[in-house]
Amino acid sequence: MSIDRSQDRQLSLVGVVDWAFFAYSGVAAIWLAYVLLRDGVVGGWQLPLLVVFWLFFTYLVLPRLHGILTTIYVPNYFIGRARTSDGLLGDPVNLGVLGGEAEIHTAFDAAGWTRADDLGLGTSWRLVRSIASRRSYARAPVSPLYLFGRQQDFAYQREVAGSPSKRHHLRLWRCPPGWLLPGGFPVHWLGAATYDRRVGLSLFTLQVTHKIEEDIDVERDFVVGTLTEAASTVTVRTLERFASGYHTRNGGGDRILTDGDLPILDLGGVTTSSVQCDVATDSRDRRPAMIVLGSSLALIRGACYLLFAALLLTAPDLLARLGSRDVVDLTNTVTVGTVVTLLVALTAIDVFLTLRVLSGYQWARLGLMAACALTSLVGFASTVGNSAPLGIGDLPAIGGSILVLLALSSPRSREWSHRRSRKPLR
Structure with a gap:
């Protein structure tokens, strides 16, 4: 043949x-x-x-x-790190999710999180004006990071003190069908949670960007805590020492510290609205x-x-x-x-x-x-x-x-x- x-x-x-x-x-x-x-x-x-x-x-x-x-030199397979649009190693993957997209939106809405706008010319300009004027922008976009060869499907955030310069935020990527974590653990989504503490210059490109808090485990645990407190049906299982703890820098040059644990949130018990449907999103189609x-x-x-x-x-x-x-x-x-x-x-x-x-x-x-x-x-x-x-x-x-x-x-x-x-x- x-x-x-x-x-x-x-x-x-x-x-x-x-x-x-x-x-x-x-x-x-x-x-x-x-x-x-x-x-x-x-x-x-x-x-x-x-x-x-x-x-x-x-x-x-x-x-x-x-x-x-x-x-040329950065591997194009899963190593527990997202990548920036320039190809640099970005934020570590520090959260897993079991459940559909509808369950994610319901759980995060109930926990007081706001879905971030998609990054575009209009939303970027609005973010710049909000930071310069110190005005609130609760749905401010986040920069794209890449996992599985594509940028995040969506992101959630919590603005701090009405300032877009400081915020809790989490990017989420849908895993490929049938994909398993190293060790054979099933997961439907992977996330990277970090806390933006101020606006500054990137160490590697000199661009204006958000600077993150060094201890990213605090933000990871904050995300888990808000969801489990908002709904008793949300359970969590932690893969201890999933990745070795390390000191390193993200794509903006910020130091990051983690213990390597990977909590996996199970949202299977979350009740969604009858009008919601789990339509697969794919950021590559935008x-x-x-x-x-x-x-x-x-x-x-x-x-x-x-x-x-x-x-x-x-x-x-x-x-x-x-x-x-x-x-x-x-x-x-x-x-x-x-x-x-x-x-x-x-x-x-x-x-x-x-x-x-x-x-x-x-x-x-x-x-x-x-x-x-x-x-x-x-x-x-x-x-x-x-x-x-x-x-x-x-x-x-x-x-x-x-x-x-x-x-x-x-x-x-x-x-x-x-x-x-x-x-x-x-």
Whole structure:
């Protein structure tokens, strides 16, 4: 009996291409960070580029470097630790649950916990404003951590003193069907409970993030205590010394200490509402923020192309003053017309591919990344042997292309597009 491996070969080829874009975007990001730093120290209008450099380096360059390196040396199987979106080892798994999703929601609601909002552009901005203004945000989102190759299915939290800077919180992941803990213990869900004590900078990426309390066993026991006190039907069994006690750091660089015990909550006796049903959630099916961000940046890049074309036709003198390098001969009508036509065509391609990316088409994501890679390569070639700073007109095209690459080549974007491409698109 012959086995058709054409799909496996196709997926392997897509994986190789994806990995190439993933690695290239990291190299391109380092180059752009260098250019921003080089031009920022010159002064003039480029001086604010130093702030852009810090944002770009901490939120894009360092995470991508961590992602490339951890893909190589961090094992991709269960070791009792979640991982950050950059691939770094995150919070330890310190709680297990037996029961369905409906039982979890009922038990946590009864114990006074609040389900956290999903992390997105809107909820992230609301969280930033709440922290800055010291206003309550009881459903504030938590950052994604990954277990079984996907981010948490949902999270619960308890805000402290009306401040989103301090909170009890727990992430929960549904275990794969038939999966057993090391030692053969059955469990339906795994969780990571930690206490956010303040907002600070990550030791590994310099990003603004929550800093957790070192003794995570206190938070683990707090979660167990609130649920068992709220419902007598909730029972707990503890796997003592499930993992060896250790001192280490999480993905944000915070020290963590645990005794290695793993309590397993049994919610089988929790009575749920008749209208509730245990519909399996899968975080991988949600459109990730990186897809939305990358698509938005691609549309902005297209708008910049149109603006550049309009300036070529209506205000070439202004364009010459803004740009620091002679890219187009503004005195040649044929050249200007050709460039304008090319820019309009590039905008149309960007819009077409972006709409397909948002719908989950794998080929569109790869095509848009290829277009962005070509643009950044042209920009890189133009700086070789040229010490002149980038012009204002260069930054949206080159910088925007690299940002789109970083967003669409992220693991979440790859996984979502792959899953969508294997499902019927409505």
